[in-house]
Amino acid sequence: MSRRPVLALALMLSCQMMLMLDATVVNIALPDIGRDLGFSSAGLSWVLNAYSLAFGGLLLIGGRVGDLVGRRRTLIVGVLAFTAASLLGGLADSAGALLAARAAQGAAAALTAPSTLALIATAFGEGRERDRALGLFTSMAAAGSAIGMILGGVLTEAGSWRWTLFINVPVGLFVAALLPVAVAETPRRRAPGRGGVRFDFAGALTGTAGVTALVYAFIRAADHGWGDPPVAWTLVAAALLLPVFLLVERRVRQPVVPLELFAVRDRVIAYAAMLLVPAAMFGVFYFDTQYFQSVRHYSPLRAGLAFLPLAVGIFAASALAGRLLARHGLKKVAGAGLALCVAGVLWQSALSAGSGYWTALFVPLALNGFGVGLVFMPLSALILTGVRPGEAGAASGMMQTMQQVGGALGLSALVTVYGGAVRADGGAGPHAMAQGFSAGLLAAAAFMAAALALVLLSRVGIRVGPAR
Known part of the structure; x- marks a missing residue:
C-alpha cells in the first residue's frame, strides 16, 4: 500500500473519521434543518x-469493488463522490435535495470505507505493527460518532x-489530492484462467437488495412500529433475497462475499459481536441526545459537548489497546471492554427526569467510551x-455491513422498547x-451482555486460524 507509510495511514484515518462523523454530525442540527427546509417531524428522521x-x-458491493478494480482507485472515486455530495447537501434548498445528497453520501461512504480498512490490513503484517494501525483506525471509527455530536x-x-x-x-479534496502520492x-483481482476482472453481478444484486430491504425494515419500524405493512413486506423481501444471495455465492468463482470467511468459528463470533455492539451504542447516542435536548433542554453546543467524556474515553482506551492486546490477548481485552460497556449502559439506565449530568451521565459515558475503545480493535484484528x-x-x-445492520436493528428494537415504556407511564412529559x-x-x-457472552465463548486466547 504505502509509498509513505505515515502519510498513508494519516489519510486512511482522515477518511474514516469523515465517514463516521457524517453518521451523527447532523443529529443535533436536526431542529434547525427542519425549520429551514420545511421537513415534517416524521420526514426529518430520513436526514x-x-x-x-x-x-x-x-x-x-463497495468491499468487493476495491478487491477487483484496485483499492486506491476505488478510494479516490469514493472520496471525491462523498465530497461532491457533501457540497450539494450544504447547498440544498429543499427537503428532497438534502435527502438525495445524504443518500449519495451514504453510497460514496460504502465505496470508501471497505477499501480504507483493507489497505491498512494488507499494508501491515499481522502482529504488533498491524495492531497499532488498527488501534488508531478503530479509535477513529468508534470516536467518530461521538465527535460528530460535539462538532455538530x-x-x-x-x-x-x-x-x-x-x-x-x-x-475530502485534501485527502483525494494526496492519495496518489x-x-x-x-x-x-483477476478470474482464474481469464484475462479480465469478473464481477459477481447476481450476488451484488441479491445481496444489496436483501441487505437494503433489511436495513429499511428496521429503520421504518423505529418510526412506524412492527405492525406497519411496508415493514412486513420488506422483511419478507429480505428473507427471500438473502438465502438466494447465499446460494449464488456458493456457485460463482469470485463472489461478492467469499463464504470461506465464515469457515473460522472465532471470526463468526467477532462478526456477531460487531452486530451487537453498534446495536447498543446507536441506542445510547439516540437516547442521550434526546435526553439532553428534550428533558434537560440543553442548547446544541452544550448537548454536543456533553458527549466529550465518551470521545475522550475512546481515544484513551485506543492508545492502550495495542499494548494490552500484546500482553493479554484478544479475548481478555475485548471481554474487559465489553464488561465496562455493560456497566456503563446499566448505570445510564437509572436515568430520571431529575438526574444530574455529573452523577448519572458523565462517568457512565466515560466508561462506555473506554470500553468501546478496547472492543473494536481486537474484534477488527480477529476478523482480518x-x-x-x-x-x-x-x-x-462484511464487518462494516454488520455494524450498519446492527445499528439499524438495535435502534429499531430499542425505540420500540422506549415507546412501550412511555405509553405505560402516561405518554407525555x-x-x-x-x-x-x-x-x-x-x-x-442486554445487547452488550450478549456480545460479552459470545466473546467469552471464543477460543481466541490461543490463535486464530486462517480462512480456508
Missing part, C-alpha cells in the same frame, strides 16, 4: 436514515447546520487475521420520556 440506508445497503453542536451554534456538511469539502495501487490479501476488502465490507430512555438503555445493556 439520518437516507445516509444509513445507502451506506449499509451498498457495503457488500459547535458548527450549528456558531454558524449554520449547513456547515455540518460543508466541513467535509476541504477534508502516498498510496500505491493494489493489484486487480488469516484473511488473504485479495479477500481483505470483502472481509472489511419529561418523566414519561425519562422512563422510556431508562427502559431503552436497559435493553441496550
Whole structure:
C-alpha cells in the first residue's frame, strides 16, 4: 500500500473519521434543518436514515469493488463522490435535495470505507505493527460518532447546520489530492484462467437488495412500529433475497462475499459481536441526545459537548489497546471492554427526569467510551487475521455491513422498547420520556451482555486460524 507509510495511514484515518462523523454530525442540527427546509417531524428522521440506508445497503458491493478494480482507485472515486455530495447537501434548498445528497453520501461512504480498512490490513503484517494501525483506525471509527455530536453542536451554534456538511469539502479534496502520492495501487483481482476482472453481478444484486430491504425494515419500524405493512413486506423481501444471495455465492468463482470467511468459528463470533455492539451504542447516542435536548433542554453546543467524556474515553482506551492486546490477548481485552460497556449502559439506565449530568451521565459515558475503545480493535484484528490479501476488502465490507445492520436493528428494537415504556407511564412529559430512555438503555445493556457472552465463548486466547 504505502509509498509513505505515515502519510498513508494519516489519510486512511482522515477518511474514516469523515465517514463516521457524517453518521451523527447532523443529529443535533436536526431542529434547525427542519425549520429551514420545511421537513415534517416524521420526514426529518430520513436526514439520518437516507445516509444509513445507502451506506449499509451498498457495503457488500463497495468491499468487493476495491478487491477487483484496485483499492486506491476505488478510494479516490469514493472520496471525491462523498465530497461532491457533501457540497450539494450544504447547498440544498429543499427537503428532497438534502435527502438525495445524504443518500449519495451514504453510497460514496460504502465505496470508501471497505477499501480504507483493507489497505491498512494488507499494508501491515499481522502482529504488533498491524495492531497499532488498527488501534488508531478503530479509535477513529468508534470516536467518530461521538465527535460528530460535539462538532455538530459547535458548527450549528456558531454558524449554520449547513456547515455540518460543508466541513467535509476541504477534508475530502485534501485527502483525494494526496492519495496518489502516498498510496500505491493494489493489484486487480483477476478470474482464474481469464484475462479480465469478473464481477459477481447476481450476488451484488441479491445481496444489496436483501441487505437494503433489511436495513429499511428496521429503520421504518423505529418510526412506524412492527405492525406497519411496508415493514412486513420488506422483511419478507429480505428473507427471500438473502438465502438466494447465499446460494449464488456458493456457485460463482469470485463472489461478492467469499463464504470461506465464515469457515473460522472465532471470526463468526467477532462478526456477531460487531452486530451487537453498534446495536447498543446507536441506542445510547439516540437516547442521550434526546435526553439532553428534550428533558434537560440543553442548547446544541452544550448537548454536543456533553458527549466529550465518551470521545475522550475512546481515544484513551485506543492508545492502550495495542499494548494490552500484546500482553493479554484478544479475548481478555475485548471481554474487559465489553464488561465496562455493560456497566456503563446499566448505570445510564437509572436515568430520571431529575438526574444530574455529573452523577448519572458523565462517568457512565466515560466508561462506555473506554470500553468501546478496547472492543473494536481486537474484534477488527480477529476478523482480518488469516484473511488473504485479495479477500481483505470483502472481509472489511462484511464487518462494516454488520455494524450498519446492527445499528439499524438495535435502534429499531430499542425505540420500540422506549415507546412501550412511555405509553405505560402516561405518554407525555419529561418523566414519561425519562422512563422510556431508562427502559431503552436497559435493553441496550442486554445487547452488550450478549456480545460479552459470545466473546467469552471464543477460543481466541490461543490463535486464530486462517480462512480456508
